[in-house]
Amino acid sequence: MTLISTTGKTYVLRSSIMKTLILLITIFHVCMSAKDSSVCTQPTQTGQYHPKPKIPDQFNVKVECNLLDKKQTTIVTEAYDFYGNRGAITQIQKGAKFQGYFDYHSNDYLNVLPDTSKCQVQNLGDSSSKFLFGYSPGIQGQGQIFSASGALHFTSNGSKEVYVGKAVIRGIQVDTWYSCQYWPEMDATMNVTWYFSDKSNWESSLGEESVPVSAHVTGIVYSGTSSHTFDHMYNFYGFENGATQADFEIPDGIVCPKRRNEKTMPALSSSFSMVGEVVSGEVTYLEERYDVNQQIAAYRYKPSAETNTEYGANRMVEINDFNTGVAYIIDELLGNCTVTKIDHGNFLYRHVAGSSGQVRMLTTQEFFLLDNMIDRYTYIGQRNIRGVMCDTWTGYHEDAGFGGSVKDNITVEWYFLSKNWTTWNDVAAVFPGDGVPVAMRAWSPDPSGKNVPIYNFNAFDFDRSVPNVLNYDISPCYVNDNRRMFHFSVDGQFEQFISDNMELFRYSVMSTIVSMCDISSLRVANIKVDLDEDVHVTFEMLDVASVVGDNPSVVPQVSLTDAANTFINSVQGGTFTIVWNDYLVGSGQAPSITVMSDSLTEMDYEKHQFGKPGIIGFGPGTMAGVGFAMIIVGGTMGAGTSFFCYK
Numbered sequence: 001m002t003l004i005s006t007t008g009k010t011y012v013l014r015s016s017i018m019k020t021l022i023l024l025i026t027i028f029h030v031c032m033s034a035k036d037s038s039v040c041t042q043p044t045q046t047g048q049y050h051p052k053p054k055i056p057d058q059f060n061v062k063v064e065c066n067l068l069d070k071k072q073t074t075i076v077t078e079a080y081d082f083y084g085n086r087g088a089i090t091q092i093q094k095g096a097k098f099q100g101y102f103d104y105h106s107n108d109y110l111n112v113l114p115d116t117s118k119c120q121v122q123n124l125g126d127s128s129s130k131f132l133f134g135y136s137p138g139i140q141g142q143g144q145i146f147s148a149s150g151a152l153h154f155t156s157n158g159s160k161e162v163y164v165g166k167a168v169i170r171g172i173q174v175d176t177w178y179s180c181q182y183w184p185e186m187d188a189t190m191n192v193t194w195y196f197s198d199k200s201n202w203e204s205s206l207g208e209e210s211v212p213v214s215a216h217v218t219g220i221v222y223s224g225t226s227s228h229t230f231d232h233m234y235n236f237y238g239f240e241n242g243a244t245q246a247d248f249e250i251p252d253g254i255v256c257p258k259r260r261n262e263k264t265m266p267a268l269s270s271s272f273s274m275v276g277e278v279v280s281g282e283v284t285y286l287e288e289r290y291d292v293n294q295q296i297a298a299y300r301y302k303p304s305a306e307t308n309t310e311y312g313a314n315r316m317v318e319i320n321d322f323n324t325g326v327a328y329i330i331d332e333l334l335g336n337c338t339v340t341k342i343d344h345g346n347f348l349y350r351h352v353a354g355s356s357g358q359v360r361m362l363t364t365q366e367f368f369l370l371d372n373m374i375d376r377y378t379y380i381g382q383r384n385i386r387g388v389m390c391d392t393w394t395g396y397h398e399d400a401g402f403g404g405s406v407k408d409n410i411t412v413e414w415y416f417l418s419k420n421w422t423t424w425n426d427v428a429a430v431f432p433g434d435g436v437p438v439a440m441r442a443w444s445p446d447p448s449g450k451n452v453p454i455y456n457f458n459a460f461d462f463d464r465s466v467p468n469v470l471n472y473d474i475s476p477c478y479v480n481d482n483r484r485m486f487h488f489s490v491d492g493q494f495e496q497f498i499s500d501n502m503e504l505f506r507y508s509v510m511s512t513i514v515s516m517c518d519i520s521s522l523r524v525a526n527i528k529v530d531l532d533e534d535v536h537v538t539f540e541m542l543d544v545a546s547v548v549g550d551n552p553s554v555v556p557q558v559s560l561t562d563a564a565n566t567f568i569n570s571v572q573g574g575t576f577t578i579v580w581n582d583y584l585v586g587s588g589q590a591p592s593i594t595v596m597s598d599s600l601t602e603m604d605y606e607k608h609q610f611g612k613p614g615i616i617g618f619g620p621g622t623m624a625g626v627g628f629a630m631i632i633v634g635g636t637m638g639a640g641t642s643f644f645c646y647k
Helices: 424-428 492-500 502-517 560-572 605-609 620-626
Strands: 058-067 072-081 086-093 096-103 108-113 118-123 162-169 172-183 188-197 212-223 226-241 271-279 283-291 296-301 316-321 326-331 337-341 373-385 388-397 410-417 437-445 451-463 483-490 524-531 535-542 601-603
Touching (some): 373 410, 388 437, 492 502, 492 524, 492 535, 502 535, 502 560, 535 560
Antiparallel strands (some): 058 072, 058 226, 072 086, 086 096, 096 108, 108 118, 162 172, 188 212, 271 283, 271 451, 296 316, 316 326, 326 337, 388 410, 410 437, 483 535, 524 535
């Protein structure tokens, strides 16, 4: 605790200039003057000496600062952490609240006015505020906080303390030490009398330890050719051993421009799935799969009063194909489907308009609101979110596009899983280690200038694996006359390998058809596999979308007739060989599987749907095993949700 005040000088910062309330440290005068012997001289110990109290290396304390010469009182709360090389204060004066944060690692001093959400950054080594906890030059770009005793200016600047006996302060039995101190940086000479609880006669809240109770400081400060005297009494309350991470965190929703960025935000996966909780007026739950590589996004949600849509109030699945600019919106309960252009700025997400006004899929940076940053984001340390330690970044974002409801720039905080935490999804993750979002918060200024929360998002079950495109089922959007159903078989010798790699086999069948027929992966639906003497596969091939989307890069889609003919000719010609992904199964481990050329049959969709015999080629056992039932897409969505919900 700095023991001297100053000239009472204040600094005003309105808009870009902030009022500095630390009256204890505002003078700053570097000179080569000497100690003023008219104030005090080095004391001599008389009588029995008592050892000075041991002050813990982490503490919290509230200080009542009575500036007797100014007839003024201010309250300061201090947090000190020698191990973390940091300090923090909160001060209230004349109803105004001020917070100061001392980050010796980054050499930043942060002036924060929480009532107006303003922050100013100073170089700690050059700031007069460094005298509060003390400052020793450290390695390049860093400083070192004083020891606990030094931070309280108990044994300061090499001064000698002498024990002067016992006393009673505020009714508390205390031991008393006196020193004559000179601070050359401030050209100040002062009498300092410290009062610590007498542990032999008084029990403190910490047990047997002696804690600071009060300090009385008188002296003189020189500034050039002028000087002034001062008389201050500091009373200490609630001294606690220890400090927590929260003691050194700036308030939520505040950005400190120009603060040094001590850690780069983790790399973001271009494809992911997650479940999310959106709090913005009401609580909304979403599931999402987002695949920039495939240019497909799928959402599952329950419309509410705030998110009501024209498609009904039942749980919805929306699949957006940015390859074509077409959205497929499916009612899970009724099974009906609407095919339409992807909406511009749907409540679920932002879409970016191209030069002609068409939509395009967001990049990962855009999706996580890391585009359109003002200045840059900065790392502000770790925070506990839902019991999970998260690395946290904050920054300003231009016009986030919350459905037009927010016009001003917003403040955003991102919370990512700390590197020493892992998730069960990391086993199959494309980018294991970093990049797991836990939460996002957004604030915007109210009329008084204080930032107020406008949006909270909590992410759960985040998976950086590439979403399985097989789960994007748009078949409910097609009627009988614009879909075709096929069956083929592969030799039974491959049954065990296929059984051991069933999902990969289905994926490989789909990707081979897509590549061969030059169609979208969404147009290959309901792939079913039956393991019998041979391996039987059925699937549906869907027609082109019934509407034309707004994507300016759309290429003409291959018709259902042409795509089906290509597939039929390939199988019957004996050239349809399933292409495996060597990365997923291991290079050279997957066998080369060519479809049996005489096994191809096309099934009558309408007859099959009503349980009538299909085209010749399936035995009764095989038909029962295939069990070709149309799956409503909601049952296959799995985990995933939108990271942001734009209202």
